[in-house]
Amino acid sequence: MVRMAAVPATMRAWVVARPGPMESDPLDWVELPVPRPRDDELLVRVTACGVCRTDLHVSEGDLPVHKPRVVPGHEVVGEVIDAGDAVAGFREGDRVGIAWLRRTCGVCQFCRSGRENLCPSSEYTGWDADGGYAEYATVPAAYAYRLPDADDVSIAPLLCAGIIGYRALLRAELPAGGRLGLYGFGGSAHLCAQVALAEGARVHVITRDAASRALALKLGAASAQGFFDPPPEPLDSAILFAPVGDVVPHALRALDRGGTAAVAGIHLTDIPSLVYEDELFYEKQLRSVTSNTRADGRAFLERVARYGVTATVHPYPLSHAAQALRDLKGGRFDGAAVLVPDG
Numbered sequence: 001m002v003r004m005a006a007v008p009a010t011m012r013a014w015v016v017a018r019p020g021p022m023e024s025d026p027l028d029w030v031e032l033p034v035p036r037p038r039d040d041e042l043l044v045r046v047t048a049c050g051v052c053r054t055d056l057h058v059s060e061g062d063l064p065v066h067k068p069r070v071v072p073g074h075e076v077v078g079e080v081i082d083a084g085d086a087v088a089g090f091r092e093g094d095r096v097g098i099a100w101l102r103r104t105c106g107v108c109q110f111c112r113s114g115r116e117n118l119c120p121s122s123e124y125t126g127w128d129a130d131g132g133y134a135e136y137a138t139v140p141a142a143y144a145y146r147l148p149d150a151d152d153v154s155i156a157p158l159l160c161a162g163i164i165g166y167r168a169l170l171r172a173e174l175p176a177g178g179r180l181g182l183y184g185f186g187g188s189a190h191l192c193a194q195v196a197l198a199e200g201a202r203v204h205v206i207t208r209d210a211a212s213r214a215l216a217l218k219l220g221a222a223s224a225q226g227f228f229d230p231p232p233e234p235l236d237s238a239i240l241f242a243p244v245g246d247v248v249p250h251a252l253r254a255l256d257r258g259g260t261a262a263v264a265g266i267h268l269t270d271i272p273s274l275v276y277e278d279e280l281f282y283e284k285q286l287r288s289v290t291s292n293t294r295a296d297g298r299a300f301l302e303r304v305a306r307y308g309v310t311a312t313v314h315p316y317p318l319s320h321a322a323q324a325l326r327d328l329k330g331g332r333f334d335g336a337a338v339l340v341p342d343g
Helices: 053-060 152-159 161-171 187-198 210-219 247-254 294-307 318-329
Strands: 010-016 027-033 041-051 076-083 095-098 101-103 136-140 179-183 202-206 223-225 235-240 255-263 285-288 313-317 336-340
Touching (some): 010 318, 053 318, 095 152, 187 210, 202 210
Parallel strands (some): 202 223, 313 336
């Protein structure tokens, strides 16, 4: 298997030292040993890492600590430089992607029925194990993605924002040629919209940010309006990308009879009381989205190549990761931020 030249003994990385608001500086910029791959793992030199809202939730403590001083980041692109003894099928220099779902047990009822995203023993990159806010990272070879041709910075957000957006689109049960509402229009939503539009949907975007509304219209959305403004027509499906529970009743009211709303995020503020007759009657559905399967990831990346899905990206040096997270929290960019190696 791969046995490459010398790997540095140490690397620069960010760790979540004190989970809390970004204003309290929860992350530290530190020097760590370069990780050694286990028998079934690849060692990857990171060339790009997307900045995901889940990283913000881990940093701020919205998601409870799984690994103290974890290195965040789970939208990782890089090149293979080493591998464990049990790995086959990868060579030095291969481009791979590291995503949120890191490992599952493979034997539970969910894994055996094609629903590995529900595995009770599942582990996640940048939460249970160190991720890509670093110069090097590891990944179980069975969970590494082969990547379509594109520059690494543009590919990085596809590995969570894109895959989760695609999973949410499946959960929203959008009919062919259907009317889709997207609540929030950040990194995940703007990728989901491109797939839905390419497959014939009529897309309406609901977001508070004027720059994001402009991006939505540029990508081909039929309309773009403020957070609590109703879309111009009833919706067959809605996806909530904004982690704001107050939006849920508005999305449900916007659905036509038999419509489905899916909540795409791993974290959501409390949902207010629902009025059954107005928001759930007529067989409307409210569904959650939990991670993704590797099959979802492969299917989405195939669509990336087929439809030419592209991410709107804003590069930041790795050493500026904390600022990228603060900018994400403050809504200071459309699309997605991506960390790149310094220099």
